[in-house]
Amino acid sequence: MKTVKSSNFAALTSTRRSALAVIAGLAVAGASWAQGAFPDKPIRVVVPFGAGSSPDVISRLWGEQLSKAVGQPVIIDNKPGAATIIGTQAVLAAPADGYTLLYTVSNTTSINPYIYKNLPYKAEDLMPVSRILSVPxxxxxxxxxxxxxxxxxxxxxxxxxxxxxxxxxxxxxxxxxxxxxxxxxxxxxxxxxxxxxxxxxxxxxxxxxxxxxxxxxxxxxxxxxxxxxxxxxxxxxxxxxxxxxxxxxVYPGFVGDSWHGILAAKGTPAAVINKIAGISQQIIDSEEFRKRLTDLGLVPAGGSIREFQAFMAEDAKAWAKVVKDYDIKAE
The missing domain is CATH 3.40.190.10 (Periplasmic binding protein-like II)
Known part of the structure; x- marks a missing residue:
């Protein structure tokens, strides 16, 4: 029978203890991940318009369905003023964890960056999540x-x-x-x-x-x-x-629609954005939601995150030209 020297035994014991500690740590991390799966608390949705406005009304319809899907309250937080700037700043000041979202319109990323000389944010500070609708x-x-x-x-x-x-x-x-x-x-x-x-x-x-x-x-x-x-x-x-x-x-190619969409602060985890985007698409595809939008004269949108990103880029390009050609400026 082969014996193990005391020094080797001590080393082996230490190695086993380390391995057990790693396993225990992974178990705790796994349990922690399971408990902290998004979302595990209420989601705040900032709407940069007042109560009763079109974005407010639709965000509440969307928020109600999102709440049902995730099993957490969705709180609409109206922060009107300054062409959506006040509400946008509130979102960017919050942690980029998906628990604070922005329900906004085209002004935020397609117009404001071109008319405000000292805009306190950049369009790149926001990440596209879901384009909800077009507003004729x-x-x-x-x-x-x-x-x-x-x-x-x-x-x-x-x-x-x-x-x-x-x-x-x-x-x-x-x-x-x-x-x-x-x-x-x-x-x-x-x-x-x-x-x-x-x-x-x-x-x-x-x-x-x-x-x-x-x-x-x-x-x-x-x-x-x-x-x-x-x-x-x-x-x-x-x-x-x-x-x-x-x-x-009368004027071929003329288009002036606005849009509503969900945006998140840059740095929000991709898994969180993908989850919200997926649920949003299900909401947009539902017959009840689409009928409600159509009755209000709105046009349901939807599509992938990548499609929304491409749309935002083209939309901004088009409005930037109008702003430049017409010399529109705001303080």
């Missing part, structure tokens, strides 16, 4: 306006250069930039009148000649007979707005 903008005038078509609006603008005016939700907001694109396409000029609330009441009263209004807020006033729709900013007609032609029918 409706070119509207008062129901009492003599203007009944895009062609008539352009003709009036040419007859009274610079004397007509249009409303928007503020300098650099999508409704402003979309109108700049339209005026450029038509070769006419109008005076911009920015409003915090979009100025829709003044359009209905005829105090302002025209505006681009998101489909969600335009539809009610159209049905009430207070507004007249001249066209939509989508390349195709919108199911909820029958009889309203795309502006692209």
């Amino acid at each position: 903008l409706v070119l509207v005038v008062s129901a009492n306006s003599p203007i009944k078509s895009v062609q008539q609006l352009v003709q009036a603008g040419k007859e009274k250069p610079g004397k007509m005016n249009y409303a928007s939700y503020g300098i650099g907001i999508s409704t402003h930039v979309a109108m700049a694109r339209f005026l450029s396409s038509a070769g006419i000029s109008m005076t911009h009148v920015p409003y915090k609330d979009g100025g829709l009441i003044d359009v209905m009263n005829g105090n302002v000649d025209v505006s681009f209004e998101p489909s969600t807020t335009a539809m009610g006033q159209l049905k009430a007979g207070k507004l007249r729709a001249l066209g939509v900013s989508s390349l195709k007609s919108v199911a909820a707005l029958p009889g309203v032609p795309p502006i692209a029918d």
